[in-house]
Structure formats: C-alpha cells, structure tokens
Amino acid sequence: MRRLILKGILSTAVIGSTLVAGLVFTGTAAAQSYPNKPISYILPFNPGGESDVSARFQQMVFKKIAGVDAVIQYMAGAGGAQAWSQLNSMHGDGYTIMGINLPHTVLQPMQKDVGYKTDDLTPVNYFHYTPDAIFVHKDSLFKTLKDLIDHAKKNPGMVTFSGSGSNSSNNLAQVRFDELAGIKTTYVPFSGTGPAVTAILGKQTVAGFNYAPSAITHGDKMRMLAVAAEKRMPAFPDVPTFRELGFDLVGGAYRGLSVPNTTPEDIRQKVSDIISKINAEPEFKKKMEDGGFVLTDITYKDMPKFMAEKKKEYGALAEKLGIKKQ
Amino acid sequence: MEVLGYFADALTPFNLALALAGVVLGTIIGALPGLSATMAVAVLVPFTFAMAPASGLIALGAIYTGAIYGGAFAAILVNTPGTPSSIATTFDGYPMAKRGDGGLAVTLATFASVFGGLVGAVSLILLAPPLANVALAFGPTEYFWLAVFGLTLISALSAGNTVKGLIGACLGLLLSAIGVAVVGGDVRYTLNSQMLLGGIDITSALIGLYCVPVIIDLVATKAPHLKAIEVEQGMRFFEALRLSMTRKLNLLRSSVIGTAVGILPGAGGSIAGLIAYSEARRTAKHPERFGTGEPDGVIATEAANNATVGGGFIPTLVLGIPGTPPDAIILGALLVQGIKIGPTLFNDQADIVYTFMFGLLIATILMLPVGLILGRYAYKFIVRVPKSLLVPTVAFLTILGSFAIHSNPSDMQMMFALGVLAWILERYGFAPSPIVLGLVLGQIAEQGFVQSYLIGNAQNAIVEMFFGRPLSMAIIFFALLTLFYPLITSLRRRRKALPTEATDIVVKAAKATRENYRDVPAIIFGVLFIGLGVLAYMETKDLSPMGAVFPQTLSAALVLFSVILIAFQIGRPVARKKPADVAEIKPSNPRRFAAIVIMALWVVLLPMIGFFVTSLAAFFCLTAVASFEWPKARTIITYALVATAIVGTFQVLMANVLLLRMPAGLLF
Numbered sequence: 001m002r003r004l005i006l007k008g009i010l011s012t013a014v015i016g017s018t019l020v021a022g023l024v025f026t027g028t029a030a031a032q033s034y035p036n037k038p039i040s041y042i043l044p045f046n047p048g049g050e051s052d053v054s055a056r057f058q059q060m061v062f063k064k065i066a067g068v069d070a071v072i073q074y075m076a077g078a079g080g081a082q083a084w085s086q087l088n089s090m091h092g093d094g095y096t097i098m099g100i101n102l103p104h105t106v107l108q109p110m111q112k113d114v115g116y117k118t119d120d121l122t123p124v125n126y127f128h129y130t131p132d133a134i135f136v137h138k139d140s141l142f143k144t145l146k147d148l149i150d151h152a153k154k155n156p157g158m159v160t161f162s163g164s165g166s167n168s169s170n171n172l173a174q175v176r177f178d179e180l181a182g183i184k185t186t187y188v189p190f191s192g193t194g195p196a197v198t199a200i201l202g203k204q205t206v207a208g209f210n211y212a213p214s215a216i217t218h219g220d221k222m223r224m225l226a227v228a229a230e231k232r233m234p235a236f237p238d239v240p241t242f243r244e245l246g247f248d249l250v251g252g253a254y255r256g257l258s259v260p261n262t263t264p265e266d267i268r269q270k271v272s273d274i275i276s277k278i279n280a281e282p283e284f285k286k287k288m289e290d291g292g293f294v295l296t297d298i299t300y301k302d303m304p305k306f307m308a309e310k311k312k313e314y315g316a317l318a319e320k321l322g323i324k325k326q
Numbered sequence: 327m328e329v330l331g332y333f334a335d336a337l338t339p340f341n342l343a344l345a346l347a348g349v350v351l352g353t354i355i356g357a358l359p360g361l362s363a364t365m366a367v368a369v370l371v372p373f374t375f376a377m378a379p380a381s382g383l384i385a386l387g388a389i390y391t392g393a394i395y396g397g398a399f400a401a402i403l404v405n406t407p408g409t410p411s412s413i414a415t416t417f418d419g420y421p422m423a424k425r426g427d428g429g430l431a432v433t434l435a436t437f438a439s440v441f442g443g444l445v446g447a448v449s450l451i452l453l454a455p456p457l458a459n460v461a462l463a464f465g466p467t468e469y470f471w472l473a474v475f476g477l478t479l480i481s482a483l484s485a486g487n488t489v490k491g492l493i494g495a496c497l498g499l500l501l502s503a504i505g506v507a508v509v510g511g512d513v514r515y516t517l518n519s520q521m522l523l524g525g526i527d528i529t530s531a532l533i534g535l536y537c538v539p540v541i542i543d544l545v546a547t548k549a550p551h552l553k554a555i556e557v558e559q560g561m562r563f564f565e566a567l568r569l570s571m572t573r574k575l576n577l578l579r580s581s582v583i584g585t586a587v588g589i590l591p592g593a594g595g596s597i598a599g600l601i602a603y604s605e606a607r608r609t610a611k612h613p614e615r616f617g618t619g620e621p622d623g624v625i626a627t628e629a630a631n632n633a634t635v636g637g638g639f640i641p642t643l644v645l646g647i648p649g650t651p652p653d654a655i656i657l658g659a660l661l662v663q664g665i666k667i668g669p670t671l672f673n674d675q676a677d678i679v680y681t682f683m684f685g686l687l688i689a690t691i692l693m694l695p696v697g698l699i700l701g702r703y704a705y706k707f708i709v710r711v712p713k714s715l716l717v718p719t720v721a722f723l724t725i726l727g728s729f730a731i732h733s734n735p736s737d738m739q740m741m742f743a744l745g746v747l748a749w750i751l752e753r754y755g756f757a758p759s760p761i762v763l764g765l766v767l768g769q770i771a772e773q774g775f776v777q778s779y780l781i782g783n784a785q786n787a788i789v790e791m792f793f794g795r796p797l798s799m800a801i802i803f804f805a806l807l808t809l810f811y812p813l814i815t816s817l818r819r820r821r822k823a824l825p826t827e828a829t830d831i832v833v834k835a836a837k838a839t840r841e842n843y844r845d846v847p848a849i850i851f852g853v854l855f856i857g858l859g860v861l862a863y864m865e866t867k868d869l870s871p872m873g874a875v876f877p878q879t880l881s882a883a884l885v886l887f888s889v890i891l892i893a894f895q896i897g898r899p900v901a902r903k904k905p906a907d908v909a910e911i912k913p914s915n916p917r918r919f920a921a922i923v924i925m926a927l928w929v930v931l932l933p934m935i936g937f938f939v940t941s942l943a944a945f946f947c948l949t950a951v952a953s954f955e956w957p958k959a960r961t962i963i964t965y966a967l968v969a970t971a972i973v974g975t976f977q978v979l980m981a982n983v984l985l986l987r988m989p990a991g992l993l994f
Contacts, residue, residue, distance in 0.1 A: 047658065194591060221669060
C-alpha cells in the first residue's frame with residue numbers, strides 16, 4: 001500500500017514537472033504577422049455583467065474575423081481600477097487587450113488616486129453602449145414620462161429611482177434628468193444592475209434608472225418610459241427617446257477595448273479594425289441589438305475627439321455630483 | 327407524462343457523463359479554498375456554446391453544486407471553508423476531525439449535502455414560478471434585518487465571552503466598510519493605499535482568518551494535525567446514515583431554510599448555512615455542544631448550503647434575476663445562446679429547462695458516490711501525509727487560493743496579514759468567527775440600512791419602513807428569539823432538569839472553567855481597540871452622510887464594548903501565577919516565528935519573482951520548519967519531487983486550465 005502511494009506520488013511528480021517544463025518553452029515564438037496566436041481579452045469585472053455578455057458575443061465570432069481565438073480572463077477589483085491601473089505594465093504586443101468603460105475611467109481618477117489617470121489608458125475602439133433608461137413596474141400608475149414628471153413636481157423628493165451604484169452612469173443620468181426636467185428625485189444606489197432591477201420588480205422603489213438591456217429579460221414586468229439613445233432602439237420600437245420628449249439626455253455606459261501604452265501604432269490600428277469588423281458582422285450585430293445594446297463604431301482615429309467630448313461632459317456632471325478629489 | 331420524457335432526455339449517456347465529470351471537477355475545485363464555482367463555471371462557458379443548451383447547463387449546474395459541496399472538505403479537515411458557503415461547517419466539522427471523527431464528519435456532510443441539494447432541486451422542478459416571488463418580496467429592509475439576524479449568532483458563538491465576541495464583530499463590520507462604498511460612493515479607510523481600494527475580499531479573508539492560525543500552530547509541535555485513528559474506521563457509512571436518520575427534522579428544516587435563502591438574490595450560501603446552523607442550535611437539546619464537534623452543526627450547514635443551488639436557480643430561470651454569482655454567469659451563457667429567460671421559458675422552451683433541472687437532480691445524486699470516494703481520499707491524505715509535507719501543502723493552498731480569486735497579489739498579502747492578526751487575537755480569547763460574521767454580513771447590513779433609510783426618508787416614513795413591514799417583523803422576531811433563547815432555556819432548565827439524550831458521541835463542554843482572574847492582555851487590547859475606534863470615527867468626518875452613518879455607529883460600538891471589557895477585567899482579582907501549560911509537548915515559538923517569516927516573504931516576493939519559483943522555494947523552507955528530525959536522503963528526494971509536482975500541477979491548473987493571469991515576475 002505504502003509503496004503504491006509512493007509510486008503514485010512519484011508518477012504525479014514526473015508528469016507535473018514535464019508539464020511545467022513544456023510551459024516554459026511555449027510562447028517564445030516571435031510574433032511575425034499579427035495576430036497569429038490567441039489574444040487575451042481581460043475584463044476588469046466579474047463575469048455575468050453586460051461587459052461579460054458583450055465580450056462573449058464578440059468571442060463567438062472572433063475567430064472568424066481575426067483568425068485566432070479570444071480568451072476571456074477576469075481581473076475584477078475596485079470597480080475596474082484594479083485592472084486598469086496595471087494595464088500599462090502588461091505586454092504591448094497586441095496579444096493583451098482589456099475592456100474599458102465610460103464613465104468609469106473618467107470619473108474614478110477624478111475622485112481618488114486609483115493608480116491610473118484617464119489619459120494613461122489607450123482606448124482603441126468603443127464598440128457599444130447601453131443607454132440609460134427609466135423603468136417602472138408594469139402595474140405602475142405612470143404610463144408616460146410626463147405622468148412621472150408631473151408626480152415628481154407635486155411631490156419633491158418622493159420619487160425614488162433605483163440604480164446601479166453611486167457616481168455611475170445611472171447616477172449621472174438621474175442628476176441630468178432632475179436638472180433638465182426641473183424636478184427633485186431621490187436616487188437609491190444598489191450594488192449592480194441585478195439588485196437595482198429587482199427593486200423595481202419588487203416595487204421597492206417608484207421607478208428605476210437602468211440600462212436598456214434590462215428590458216430584454218424583464219420586459220413583461222416593467223415598462224420603459226424613455227431611453228437615452230440617439231434614436232429609437234430596434235429592440236424597442238415603441239419606446240420614445242428622451243430627445244423626442246424634449247430632454248437632451250443621451251448616454252449610458254460605453255464599453256470598448258484598450259491596449260497597453262507600449263503597443264505599437266500599427267497594432268493599435270489592427271485591434272481597432274478587428275473590433276470594427278466584428279461590429280459589422282451580421283450575426284453579432286443581431287445578437288447585440290436583440291440584447292438591447294447600441295452599437296457604436298468609435299475607432300482609433302476618432303478616439304481623441306470622442307474622449308475630449310466625454311471628458312468635458314462628465315467633468316461638468318461630476319461637479320454637480322459633488323465628486324472631488326479626497 | 328411529458329415531464330418524465332425530459333427526465334429520459336437528461337439520462338442520455340452524454341448528459342450523464344457531463345454531470346459526473348462536472349460533479350467531480352466541482353468537488354475538487356470547491357475543496358480548494360479560493361478556487362470557486364464562479365471561476366470554474368466562467369472558464370467552461372465557451373465550451374458550452376458548442377453543446378446543446380441543456381447539456382451545457384447540466385455541466386455548469388453539476389460543477390456548481392459539486393463546488394458548494396466540496397467546500398465542506400477543507401472546512402472539516404483543515405478548518406478553512408473551501409467556499410464561503412461552508413463557514414459554519416468549520417464550527418463543528420473541524421472539532422470533529424480533531425478528535426478523530428473526520429471520516430464521520432465528511433460522510434455526514436455528504437448525506438446532508440445530497441439531501442439539501444435534492445430538496446432544492448425538487449423545489450425548483452415543482453414550485454419554481456410561485457416561489458420566485460419570494461425574491462421580489464424581499465426589499466432592502468428585509469436584507470438589513472436578515473443580516474442582523476445573522477449577527478445574533480455571535481451571542482451563541484462566543485458563549486462565556488460575549489464582550490470579546492461583540493468586539494470581534496465590530497472589527498469585522500468595520501473591515502467590511504473598507505474600499506469604495508456601493509451606496510454613496512465614498513472611499514473609506516483605504517489609508518491612501520491602492521491595495522485597499524477594492525475592499526477586503528471575503529474569501530481571501532476567510533482563508534487567512536481560519537487557515538493561517540492552523541498553519542502557525544501546526545509547526546509548533548510534533549503532534550499530528552488530526553488525531554490518528556488507531557483502528558481502521560473508514561468513512562463510517564452506516565453510523566453516519568443512522569445519525570442522519572435520527573436528525574430528519576434538522577435535515578428538512580435546514581434544507582428548507584437553504585432553499586428559501588437561495589431564492590433571495592444577494593444572500594447566498596454563507597447566510598443560508600449560518601441561519602440553518604443558528605436554528606439547529608436554538609432548537610437542539612444540547613445547544614452547549616455546538617461548536618465543540620456536534621454532528622447537527624455539520625448537517626445543518628451542509629444541507630442548507632446545497633439547497634441554495636436549486637433555490638438560486640428559481641429566480642434566475644423564472645425572473646432573470648441571478649440568485650448567486652455562478653447563476654449570473656449561467657444567465658449570461660443563456661443569453662449568448664439566445665434563450666429568453668422569464669416565465670415563458672417554462673412553456674416555450676420546456677425541453678431545455680426541464681432537461682436541465684433533471685440533470686441537476688441527477689448531478690446531486692451523483693454527489694453521493696463521488697463525495698464518498700473523494701472524501702475518503704482527502705481524509706486519508708490529510709491524516710496520513712507527514713506533517714513536513716502537510717504544512718507546506720496547506721500553506722501553498724492558502725497562497726494559491728487567495729491569489730486565484732482575482733489574480734491579485736494584494737489579496738494574498740491581505741490574507742496573510744489578517745491571518746497573523748487572527749492568530750494573535752485568538753491567543754487572547756478573540757475568536758475569528760465573530761470577525762468573519764461581521765465581514766460577511768457587513769455590506770448586506772449597510773446597503774440594506776442606507777437604502778431603507780433613503781426610501782423611507784423620501785416617503786417621510788422611516789419608522790414604518792424599518793418596523794412596519796410584515797416580513798421584517800417576522801425576521802426581527804426570529805432574531806430576538808435567537809438572541810434571548812439561551813436565557814429563556816437556562817431559566818427553564820433551572821426549574822426542571824431536562825432528560826439527556828442518549829448518544830454515543832462524546833462531546834466535551836465548551837469551557838471547562840471560567841477564568842475569573844484579571845486578564846491583563848484583554849485590558850491592553852481593550853485600550854488598543856478604543857484607540858482604533860476613535861481613529862475610525864475621526865476618519866469619517868469627510869464622508870457623505872450616507873457613507874458615514876455605518877462606520878460611525880460601529881466605531882462608537884467598538885469603543886463602548888472595549889470600555890465594558892476593561893471595566894469587567896479591572897474588577898477581577900489579579901492572578902497569582904499563570905495557569906500551567908497543559909500541553910505535553912512544549913510548542914516551539916522559534917518554529918512559529920520562522921513559519922510567519924517564510925509566509926511573509928512568500929507573499930511579498932511572489933509578485934516580484936514569479937509564482938512557481940517563489941512557491942517552490944517557500945515550500946521547501948516550510949518543509950524544513952515542519953520537520954522534527956533529520957530526514958534520510960531518500961526522503962529528501964521524495965519530498966523534493968512531491969513539492970515540485972504539487973506546485974507544478976497547480977501552476978498548470980491555474981495558468982492553463984483556469985486561465986488565470988499569473989504575476990509577471992522576474993522568473994516564472
């Protein structure tokens with residue numbers, strides 16, 4: 001018996017060390033034409049959220065477009081700051097790409113030293129956003145946005161909005177909306193989209209500021225009163241935009257890809273091109289639009305202009321939220 | 327009849343093979359602290375794209391339920407919950423293992439897990455749509471009171487030492503406030519360090535608080551880790567079966583609690599286990615035996631946490647609200663497959679849903695043989711392996727587990743720091759469990775409280791919000807009952823001596839004699855905690871009211887309890903001499919110190935040098951520290967090979983199977 005155990009241990013040892021030795025020698029082959037090996041796609045959040053779902057959609061068609069697989073890895077922590085602060089210490093060879101989000105990467109460094117600054121990051125493509133939208137329970141008395149605004153005008157502070165997190169896109173949208181509509185409402189932050197939607201479904205709050213994709217899973221239990229997209233979304237043709245109703249509110253959480261700052265210019269462009277091509281892929285496009293995501297195609301070339309606009313917009317709102325460096 | 331057809335679908339050889347493989351993989355991953363069901367499920371999602379949806383779901387569900395069960399192994403054998411769900415399993419499982427009943431405890435945990443899992447899965451199949459509404463009935467107030475209910479367990483866990491328990495809970499609750507607050511967005515107690523920005527990860531804290539003290543004390547003496555079995559006892563299958571049969575009520579109650587708590591999104595297996603444990607203790611004939619190796623404690627926790635698996639799928643499939651983090655990933659996988667979640671799912675895509683649910687049922691049943699076989703090996707390994715290999719292996723697992731959670735070296739450093747702190751505190755009577763309870767329940771309590779306050783304030787009905795909701799009242803009732811039950815029973819018992827239950831399990835009383843002399847270290851700690859409380863209070867002055875209320879209350883409570891502690895101790899007579907050390911072998915402090923230094927270097931150097939090289943070096947050093955006689959040359963070679971195999975296998979598992987990001991150090 002004892003012998004047998006020893007033998008088992010020994011054979012495990014041999015197999016283990018062989019495997020390790022094998023590991024060391026792989027991955028040394030130099031990159032000649034990009035991409036020629038699987039790309040690590042790092043998500044700065046836990047799996048299961050919108051970032052994960054949209055990355056999984058991309059993963060399905062990635063090989064078809066780029067010729068290589070995307071391998072999704074997670075590096076959650078500090079609302080994304082954990083991963084973003086380490087991005088520039090990673091290899092800039094194009095085989096490491098990382099999900100990047102707005103308004104997170106503008107607001108976080110504004111509030112606190114989080115180990116990175118907005119301009120340290122190198123976004124190469126913002127490929128979609130999930131628009132903010134106002135939801136109420138389907139039994140709610142408020143049939144239109146006007147009903148809700150009228151109620152809020154008569155009862156200042158009494159309308160409660162559930163939303164995902166403080167100083168988030170949902171929170172910014174609520175602050176903007178209060179200002180545009182001339183009302184005062186109460187924002188109740190929850191620890192993510194899931195709990196925030198549950199609060200609406202359980203009638204814990206009067207309404208909710210959430211992202212439009214929530215209507216896909218919960219459409220039969222909630223009513224979307226207005227959506228902060230530029231034009232009506234294909235998945236919800238009957239839901240008016242805020243702009244149609246006279247409120248200049250367009251926005252949500254933007255998601256894109258960034259690379260370490262040591263990545264050469266031509267590789268940055270290539271990554272951006274791959275993402276753009278995936279965006280144009282009919283299968284991907286249909287899944288995203290059915291899922292309530294709005295595709296954008298902000299490529300590496302458009303990035304400086306886009307970022308300048310967003311930084312200005314969020315900067316002004318941050319002041320209203322009382323965000324200042326502690 | 328149609329439904330039974332789905333049962334046959336679930337029984338195809340391919341699906342059965344998937345369920346079996348899933349349960350085996352899940353149990354192993356769950357047994358390794360830090361490697362979680364969430365991680366395994368996330369890695370496997372892409373593979374399920376190529377499978378039929380139902381088969382993919384069965385594989386994911388099997389891994390999930392296996393992992394929740396596997397957590398019990400580590401909890402029982404090395405006092406470390408493999409997953410947060412098995413926190414309460416350590417309370418009695420580890421004492422059982424220490425006195426030589428480890429095999430029995432593992433078998434009991436297996437029976438309880440299978441039973442709980444079946445109750446959860448059957449509830450899912452039969453009652454999912456109506457039960458899903460429970461998830462919606464729970465608002466912020468209910469979550470707040472549920473967390474308070476969980477905290478009342480402290481009074482039971484620290485019997486005879488309540489003040490120290492309460493101080494521990496305050497410390498845990500304050501630790502949970504570190505980082506960016508979800509509600510309010512304030513950045514709290516980070517000491518301007520980026521490392522603390524993300525807060526303290528619960529799993530890595532659990533590993534540190536429970537496991538590091540075990541490692542430090544293991545190297546101190548030559549005595550074996552668990553009491554050796556003189557006679558070959560095996561897994562004591564029939565004894566466990568008999569024990570379980572006589573505890574049907576406990577099994578059933580705990581399973582129902584587990585299913586119900588599982589339905590609540592954001593509560594999860596840890597709370598289910600704690601509440602089931604607390605209820606089992608409250609209704610037991612001998613509550614004083616809990617915490618000293620009472621089989622009922624293991625049964626309650628394990629039945630409850632596996633019941634949460636089926637329970638958690640109820641809101642996931644019916645409402646599209648994930649009950650637990652693994653559910654969230656499975657929900658994402660369903661979306662990618664183009665399956666529309668919601669009540670219509672049960673009609674439109676009944677084939678997928680029912681095949682999956684039956685698959686989960688089958689996977690749960692498969693846990694019985696898989697668990698008994700794996701459990702047997704795990705137990706034998708822990709009992710038989712020489713200490714000089716056991717210590718470094720367990721230490722390596724703590725490092726690996728705390729790193730793996732977020733591929734983050736600072737989680738690992740935090741794990742170690744908390745572990746040393748827990749070891750010091752434990753020596754002076756501050757047990758780790760109240761700290762853990764505070765840490766686990768803190769965020770739920772705080773978010774529930776602030777959200778309730780905001781909603782109540784908007785409606786001008788704060789008091790009604792907290793005390794006017796029927797569900798809240800019910801939870802408050804049970805919390806009060808748990809809190810005062812010991813008092814009530816002791817009053818009753820004084821009047822009438824209760825007959826004692828016949829049992830062949832010898833259970834020692836929790837405390838032999840109460841210490842009535844002045845405890846000088848307690849006074850010193852009291853002073854330190856007052857200082858800490860004052861500092862913690864001062865730190866809140868720049869925060870928003872939303873972010874400040876919770877830490878302010880807690881730091882005030884910490885100061886108050888510390889003052890009470892000091893007052894009690896000063897009133898006692900000074901002990902003439904220190905009580906003699908009862909241990910036969912004098913523990914070796916230099917060895918303990920060496921172990922602490924090695925582990926400190928390990929966590930500091932790992933990100934700089936690399937995972938494999940640092941771990942292997944530290945492994946050898948710990949082997950030396952844990953060896954009490956000079957080994958033969960052949961033994962040294964065997965140890966070296968074993969160490970390389972263990973570290974190498976996990977390196978491959980993490981980097982190439984679980985696809986974690988390894989630190990980019992100088993070497994590898």
